[in-house]
Amino acid sequence: MIKAVLIEDEPQLMETNRLMLKQNFPNIKIVGEADTVSKAINTIQEQQPQLVLLDIELADGNCFQVLNQCRPYTFKPVFITAYNHYAIKAIKFSAIDYILKPVNEFEFCNAINTAITSINEDEIKLQTFNFEQQYNNEAKSKKLLLRTADSLHLVDIKEIIFCRSDNSYTTFFLNDGQKIIVSRSIKEYEEMLSEHDFIRPHQSFLVNLSHVTKIDKTDGGFMVMKNKKEIPISSRRKQMVIDKLDSL
DSSP states (O other): OEEEEEEOSOHHHHHHHHHHHHHHOTTEEEEEEESSHHHHHHHHHHHOOSEEEEESEETTEEHHHHHHHSOSOOSEEEEEESSOHHHHHHHHHTTOOEEESSOOHHHHHHHHHHHHTOOOHHHHHHHHHHHHHHHHHTSOOOEEEEEOSSOEEEEEGGGEEEEEEETTEEEEEETTSOEEEESSOHHHHHHHHGGGTEEEEETTEEEEGGGEEEEEOGGGOEEEETTSOEEEOOGGGHHHHHHHHHHO
């Protein structure tokens, strides 16, 4: 049985979260609830849950005040947030599960399912640390957490040469020759990495422009990367590639 704590200052949403857990996850037992920072800290410390549904913004503070008082982390957080650019950006770059308000049952269940299959103390520390760094700096993220089937990789974004799509999987090719395969679509990473001068010259590829050495216009056009790999450029994206390179 997995012990869970719910932290939410909106009574209606607290009830929604409670009902969704009870209806969909009989293996999860709610051992505590809190609607303020101090109650949240006390409840987590007393109950020692494995899972915490944590609203990012509380009426009297935020999730960081809770997290800072609950180290070392032995629980998996699932963040709940209304749309917040910096929060969602930090969450995605840290591979943390989250629920967006207003709560959708399908997305709620997906987030909880993912969280309970990856309750690992070392992963939690790495994810939470990266999340705090990204959120509090409110600047360009420098690190990206990639979750594979059996591990979690903290990657310097500048070390990513390119990504290749394979249906719902994405393979990252790094500067040191390492390949990392994750079960997320390349489109998600395109949105996340666009501010780091990554572009999509072809449906199957996402490229870090800082690793491009040459644009070859023969055979329809392709990019030559620092690792000598050749990335095709689709005809309909060719002008976009040229315009982006001109703007650098």
